[in-house]
Amino acid sequence: MNNYLHADFLLDTETARRLYHDVAADLPIIDYHNHLPPEEVANNRAWDNLGDLWLSHDHYKWRVMRWAGVPESHITGNATDKEKFQAFAQILPKAIGNPMHHWSHLELWRYFGDEGKLINGDSAEEIWQTTQAMLSQPEFRAQGLLRKMKVELIGTTDDPLDSLEHHQAFAASPHKDGLTMVPTFRPDRALAIEGAGFSAYIEKLESLTGQSINTFEQLVSALQDRLEYFIANGCRAADHGIGQLEQADELSASQLDAILEKGRQGKALAPNEAESFRMAVLVELGRAYSRADLVMQLHIGPLRNNSTQIFRSAGSDSGADSIQDKPIAEPLNKLLDRMDSTNELPRTILYALDPSKNPIIVTTAGNFQSGGIAGKVQAGTAWWFNDQLDGMENQMNHLAQMGLLSTFTGMLTDSRSFLSFPRHEYFRRLLCRIVGRWVSEGLAPNDHKLLDEIIADIGYHNARRWFTG
Template sequence: GPTDSLVYHRKLSKSNFATKVSTAFRPDPAVFIEAESYNGYLDELEGVMGITISSYDELCDALKNRIDYFNENGCKLSDHGLEHIYAEDFNASEIKLIFKKKREGLNITPDETSKFKSALLLFLSETYHEFGWVQQFHLGALRNNNSRMHQLLGPDTGWDSIGDYPQAQQLSKFLNKLDSKNVLTKTIIYNLNPSDNEVMAAMIGNFNDGSIKGKIQFGSGWWFLDQKDGITQQLNALSNIGLISCFVGMLTDSRSFLSFPRHEYFRRILCNLFGNDIKNGELPNDMDWIGSLVKDISYNNAKAYFNF
């Protein structure tokens, strides 16, 4: 997140370690203005940067400064975990007032929360475009369902599940706000509810304008969907509605070293899918062509997309 010093990434970059290790920028704590911990987090960010964040403009300046710092240290991606995208209409003066209220310890309404998140997400996305980053949105988690266990163990300890939030309209509006100003950067969208597979596969086509191969991506099966059936369903939805040849493939979990075998697991599922289609006469029995497609989805597309 924005408060991270990246000390270990800096040490690795100066070492002889052969594997490239780069970070991602996850600013969720700066976006979730409704959280009780929000002001405490901004106080921490103030301490890291040696500045004061008492206005919305100062918050934006601070986050852009941290994006610049992350960029200097090899970062090429951002990541946001949201129930759904926020794309409410707002004006600058009301966002400044909402932030001021929060910093003064006053309560803000759900409507004010949505408008603030909409404004800050747009600002961040425009900044990612300026730096040439890839932005990622993980959408649809219903978090902290068991209040007793959350109080006992804290967040991210196993009490989250799949939400059923409406996704399409706000996502379309958000991407269009950026695209209409020509500041829509490369984007990967991950859904947690499998009923949104076709929604996401179709949505990316609205903003893939040919300027960059696979500019807007429908991300691989995530979390509860990161298993054989979930991965297969995502691949089928993408290939039925979009261009699977442009897909950047599987990713690992930054919090779990044990997730690295996912790449082989994914490739086996991908090859089974294509192999069965060939066997059924639904794809040409052309191993050179299909083989090059598998190589692209497994490696080449991601290397080109992320500029690794």
């Protein structure tokens, strides 16, 4: 008998089993940060085969395949979808210990059934044929896959220049059936003043808003114009990807104007100039988020596009990113304090890709709890390389011991894959195991009402309150 990923997977105490099966298992999902393509949701995309659905956008799987020696032709190259799926199935048994092994089987079983079927080179053809017949059915189109996992809300990741036409089309659809899709304001390119494409991006922003952008104030005004457009189309949150945080000076308007001019002319900027400019824009946007009662998310610490070869062949977000290990404590606290000191710090979620920064993230969040809002500044869920068992457990233990776990907004997928939502189950099982062990070890009372409320809040209700209003 195969005992792999059984019904009580991770649930090693009586309390954990009760909490998961009676409380957590059937909770809906608020997935407030992901990278699903809005067009595919709005158009209710169908897929021709499992290879396209499962592998075309999932750089987690690509990374494991490369590590196992699969040639790029069978990852992002010109091999057929079936050949790519066969290559993935062939190497997956070798990924024991990697969360991809758990995720992939949960994805197969939860969406397509056949629970207990192991994915390997021998089973690949049968899985391909079985899923092929299912994918032609309406419930396996994009919206059906989301509803199958009880997803209530997805927060996509959208550039300020985006027309949001697909969000508008979906919002106007009479067939949403309880599913909500909202845009998230992601203005990274407007802050990357040292980047090669900065000037061209600002020109597009000028054209879209009908505003000249020759000063720092005009740039902020144009971004706020787009933010208002996003809010009118349902936006609940903003998101910023920050590779590293450096010390930043508070500059005058004229100094910021001069830096903007240099950036638009493509002139070299001193590192402190770029960072001071970026932080100034972020502070002004944060104040705008506060006025609009939006959530500000800061994703800190990826080191991107490290393989020139992979970047040239497959582009960015292709599995060649890793963890940045530079200090963040002092600049992060100063950034938040610039907004907090004028009572303009929005509800904020902080994520660190470097797991050694978890205590810094938690204790920094604790510095800015105010305004009568429970958990106003969040130590966000274990992110990217850390959304595995050790990473999630460490993040939640740090939050519980240095902060307040009960206010945690919980899990998100951060994924481009429509099959990634069983990761919420993975998270909820682990959460119940952690709390169950506390009870069994005498570290928490076996108070059913209290524990049920905490599990339900972390699994669903806290995120629902934050992102559905």
